[in-house]
Amino acid sequence: MKPRLVWSIGVGLLAVAWIVVAITPVEADAERPFAVAASVDEPATARTFTVTLSNMRLGAAATDPRGWTAEGTWLLVDIEAEARREEARVALRSAWLELDGIRYRASERPQSFLGTALAVGLPKSGTLAFELPGDIADAKGVIELATVTETRLDAIVTLPVDFGALERQQTVELAPTEWAR
Incomplete structure (x- = not known):
């Protein structure tokens, strides 16, 4: 075989190997959660729960009931x-906000909806x-949002937030967690 042909085949095989490595998903991609896109005031249904998010507000102080x-x-x-x-072990356990690549967990300091146990057919309302x-x-x-803390291969509800579009208030108040109907 001519050296030019051997080099061409070698370069071609390296290019194919590079393409295979580039398109092969990493393990984290194979375990990524299934995102269910939500819109404000519209119900979104994940594997274990249905949720409606509304009334986003930004404030310089927060109060609870x-x-x-x-x-x-x-x-x-x-x-x-x-x-x-099912109701057994179904609670809103995971609530995160990703902002500029940094994840912020919903606060446990105020009395909020985080950790609230959910029931079938009986919606609860509150504030995160x-x-x-x-x-x-x-x-x-x-x-x-998710009902499990380990969300790999599970469904999560996602809602985009545009902070530029939110009206800023001095004090924002959390609604009490209660039965919705």
Whole structure:
């Protein structure tokens, strides 16, 4: 075989190998959760729960129904959710806001919807609260909700948030967690 042909075949095989490596998904891609896109005031259904998110508001302080107050930058989102098929172990355990590549968990400090047990056919309503850094003027983020803390290969509900479109208030108040109907 001529050396030019051998080199051409070798370069061709290296190019094919590079393409195979580039298109092969990494293990994390194979275990990524299934995202269910949500819209404001529209129900979104994941594997274990149905949720409706509404009334997003941004404030310089937050208060809850029992009188707790804290200053800072707070994003509050009203939520209504119910279990789909079973009630055992179904609760809103995972609520995150991803903002500029950083994930913020919903705060446990105020009395909020985080951790609320869900029932089939009996929706509950309340508020999720996210404490954020002060420099989020025109940022865009994504809220992710799930009933399990380990979301690999499970469904999560995602809702985009445009902070530039939110009206800023001095104080925002969390709604009490209660039966919706």
